[in-house]
């Protein structure tokens with residue numbers, strides 16, 4: 001086991017594998033509400049970077065749906081955090097924000113997509129990770145698209161599984 005790069009000590013609580021404890025809730029004005037399960041993996045290899053993978057599945061059919069992977073970096077000596085994200089839908093993003101205690105609030109700064117990505121296009125993403133006092137991790141994601149203002153798309157809680 002490699003020692004965690006000291007730059008990342010403020011985010012040590014995020015490392016490991018997280019499984020949703022009950023299905024997450026998905027919604028948006030233009031879609032039918034849905035339930036999903038999701039596993040998060042956060043790991044490191046000693047670099048000042050956290051590697052992550054998020055894999056989501058339909059709660060009832062268990063079919064794989066959304067996937068994201070990427071990297072987390074912290075600006076040394078500050079509470080500024082950056083997520084560098086690739087999504088299976090063809091979207092890539094840079095999200096940045098601040099770590100306050102054990103809450104991470106992120107906003108998309110850059111979004112790009114494949115030339116043939118499905119419409120509507122995502123215009124903005126806001127995401128919050130919070131480690132709650134009961135030890136559970138909560139993630140909420142809001143988004144704005146071409147035709148909808150910023151609104152919640154996802155809410156889910158996880159328990160640590162390793």
Ligand code: HEM
Pocket residue numbers: 026028030031032034036056057058065066091119120121122125141143145153154
């Ligand atoms: C629909 C974006 C994560 C499941 C959508 C739509 C967009 C979108 C733009 C279409 C909305 C419309 O038609 O107006 C995103 C982004 C995500 C994300 C940016 C992450 C930051 C997830 C996750 C799941 C999920 C984790 C979990 C399974 C769905 C489903 C639909 C949907 C089931 C409706 C059916 C469909 O269009 O495929 N999402 N999504 N999404 N999303 Fe997400």
